[in-house]
Amino acid sequence: MAFWKFFFKNTGIFDMPRSIESVKSIKNILLIKNLENKGQVTDIYVSLDNNIDLYDLEKLCESVGWVRRPIKKVKTAIDNSFLIVSLFCEQNKKKRLIGFARVTSDSAFNATIWDVVIHPEFQGKGLGKALMNQTIKHLRYADISTITLFADPNVVSFYRSLGFITDPDGVKGMFWYPL
Ligand SMILES: CC(C)(COP(=O)(O)OP(=O)(O)OC[C@H]1O[C@@H](n2cnc3c(N)ncnc32)[C@H](O)[C@@H]1OP(=O)(O)O)[C@@H](O)C(=O)NCCC(=O)NCCS
Numbered sequence: 001m002a003f004w005k006f007f008f009k010n011t012g013i014f015d016m017p018r019s020i021e022s023v024k025s026i027k028n029i030l031l032i033k034n035l036e037n038k039g040q041v042t043d044i045y046v047s048l049d050n051n052i053d054l055y056d057l058e059k060l061c062e063s064v065g066w067v068r069r070p071i072k073k074v075k076t077a078i079d080n081s082f083l084i085v086s087l088f089c090e091q092n093k094k095k096r097l098i099g100f101a102r103v104t105s106d107s108a109f110n111a112t113i114w115d116v117v118i119h120p121e122f123q124g125k126g127l128g129k130a131l132m133n134q135t136i137k138h139l140r141y142a143d144i145s146t147i148t149l150f151a152d153p154n155v156v157s158f159y160r161s162l163g164f165i166t167d168p169d170g171v172k173g174m175f176w177y178p179l
Contacts, residue, residue, distance in 0.1 A: 020083060020107070020142045023048045028088065028095065031130060035089075037122060042089045044098075044127065046134055050084040056097040063119050078102065082111060083142075085135045087118070087127060098122045099131045103139065111139050113149040132162050148173075 032044040054071050087099030098119040105111035118128045151159045
């Protein structure tokens with residue numbers, strides 16, 4: 001591993017196939033150095049550790065206007081997710097959660113991406129794209145070939161720019177809700 005660490009030290013993450021279990025040990029890897037944000041320069045880190053602070057996550061979700069969810073259910077959702085991708089910046093020597101996505105999967109064929117969010121203070125700087133690219137990269141390493149998501153109408157073009165297509169071969173997403 002030392003060789004690969006050396007070889008990929010400038011990429012911020014080891015670009016080699018890894019099992020999904022082993023990626024969960026990837027914590028605080030430098031993803032973007034010196035990102036300029038509101039006159040300040042900050043480094044952005046990526047973590048695939050599913051042991052995240054649930055209150056920080058709910059604060060992040062609230063920052064984009066999502067309704068608060070019962071924390072116990074959020075914990076169950078995180079614990080049962082296939083992959084968690086978090087982005088952090090460093091503020092006052094502390095890591096602050098500024099981006100998040102999670103994935104559910106059958107571990108073989110299909111994966112669905114949920115809860116994609118970048119804090120409003122950090123939007124429009126390429127972090128949403130970086131977050132999605134990290135997510136897709138690790139799903140491809142796990143040999144997952146069908147990746148789906150549910151896009152809010154105002155973000156369809158964001159996902160299109162990442163290669164997602166709507167209604168492939170006329171296939172429609174369908175939902176069932178309790179009445
Ligand atoms: C959607 C979201 C994750 C995008 O993150 P971001 O960091 O602002 O996006 P980026 O800066 O990486 O943008 C990447 C590209 O998508 C475009 N884009 C970003 N947000 C967009 C939006 N809401 N609609 C359409 N295009 C968008 C950008 O213009 C950029 O295009 P470019 O590569 O041609 O320059 C972020 O706006 C967000 O958290 N929104 C609130 C939560 C939400 O709606 N999540 C999705 C739920 S389905």
